[in-house]
Amino acid sequence: MNSFNGSTILVVGGAGFVGSNLVKKLLEEGPARIVVVDNLLSADVSNVPDDGRIEFIARSITDDDVLAALPENLDYAFHLACYHGNQSSIADPIADHDNNTLTSLKLFDRLKDIRSLRKVVYAAAGCAVAEKTFDGASATKEDAPVSLFHDSPYSISKLVGEMYGNYYFARYKLPFVKARFQNVYGPGEILGAGHWRGTVHTVWRNVTPTFIWKALHGEALPVENGGIASRDFIYVEDMAKGLMACALSGETGEIYNLASGVETTVLELATRVNSIVGNKTPIALKPARDWDRSGQRFGDPAKAREKLGFTATVAHEDGLKRTIDWTRQNQVRIASCMRNHLAYVPDVGKYS
Structure with missing residues (x-):
């Protein structure tokens, strides 16, 4: 099988x-069946496509009966579940363990017994191996040394x-491939x-959607440490293609950076x-985050390009325009999710 046509995923x-x-x-x-497992801790059910080929299970993959009921004829498995975000993991390291570490262990232990599996793709984190620097980044390669000191339980x-x-x-010869995400x-x-996770970052998530939302509402974008931190921003459709x-094409036991290879400062x-939005409100400069030492980083995409034939194709400005358009079209849905956390983040009540 060299495609997903007719497969169970x-x-x-x-x-x-x-x-x-x-x-x-x-x-x-053209897959035959896709089993989606998600406990909706940091997700919204509206994201699940309405398609007869999808079986949606709104529970944790750590539930023993969910694991036992997984199809025995799986062709592919993608493990993308996590306790979303560094800040949430800092606020509750135990919850991070339950939803980030235990999920991986229990899932892999179950999948080892499914002999039909062709590949298990795991969402790894580029931030966990990037050099801790504010003195100029070099592209992080797959074989970068890994420190035993980390900024967050998530990492x-x-x-x-x-x-x-x-x-x-x-x-056990689990056909395991690691896909190292960038931003x-x-x-x-x-x-x-999803649900409140002990920090305002339940609402204010990654930097891009936060900036877009605030810009659309004419607010100042909060930029920490002079904005010198840098990241490798990769558009989500490119990421999906990289995972596929x-x-x-990934070799079992190997790891691949899914990256644009372009360094962009905050x-x-x-x-x-x-x-792009036309927001005239000046940027609000903030102090550096006291926990974050990862500073400047971007990924080296050479191995994925050579071994997988994968290259990120969506330029950052084009991707931002598409994301801004989507946000405009979905403001009511987003604002509704934000207001679910009014008790903890009162300011979101102003959005409608």
């Missing part, structure tokens, strides 16, 4: 931002997931989706968003 975290975009792309490939959990996958690959952005990331390439991002 598991997507854990498939109601989330990246997972739902992946499911939509997979549906275009630790994502690395532990890699290690568990490597163990099951080496011990994904694009349509489908709903501010406030990992499943079809100040550049803020300036670009304001320019």
Whole structure:
């Protein structure tokens, strides 16, 4: 099989931002069945496509009966579930363990017994291996050294997931491939989706949707540490294609950066968003985040290009325009999710 046509696929975290975009792309490939498992902790059910080929299970993949009921004829599995975000993991490390580390261990332990599997693709984190620097970044390669000191439980959990996958690959021949994410952005990331997770970042998530929402409402974009931090922004449809390439062409036991390879500072991002939206409110400069030492980083896409034939094709400005258009069209839905957290973030009550 060199395509997803007629296949049975598991997507854990498939109601989330990246997972739902992946499911939509997979549906275009003619699969027989897609099983989506998502406990909706940081996702919204509206992201799940209405398609008869999808079986949606709104529970955690750590539930033993959910694991037991997984199809025995799975061809592919994508593990994208996590306890969303560094800040949430700092606020509640135990919840991060339950929803980020334990999910990986229990899922891989179950999948080792499904002999039909062709590939298990795990969403790894580029931030967990990037050099901690504010003195100028070099492109992070797949074989970058890994520190034992980390900024957040989230980063630790994502690395532990890699290690568990490597163990099951080496011990049980689980066909495990690691896809190391950079900073994904694009349509489908709903501010406030899911349940309260102990921090305002339940609402104010990744930097791109936060900046877009505030710019659309004429607000100042909060830029920390002079905006010198840099990231590798990759459009979500490119990420979905990269994940699919990992499943079809990735070598078991290997890891691939899914990256644009372009370094963009947070100040550049803020300036670009304001320019596209037409927001005239000056940027609000804030102090550096006291927990974040990762500073400047971007990924090296050479291995994925050479081994998978994958290249991110959506330029950052074009991707931002598409994301801004989607946000405008979905403001009512986003505002509704944000207002679910009024008790904790009163300011979101102003959005309608």
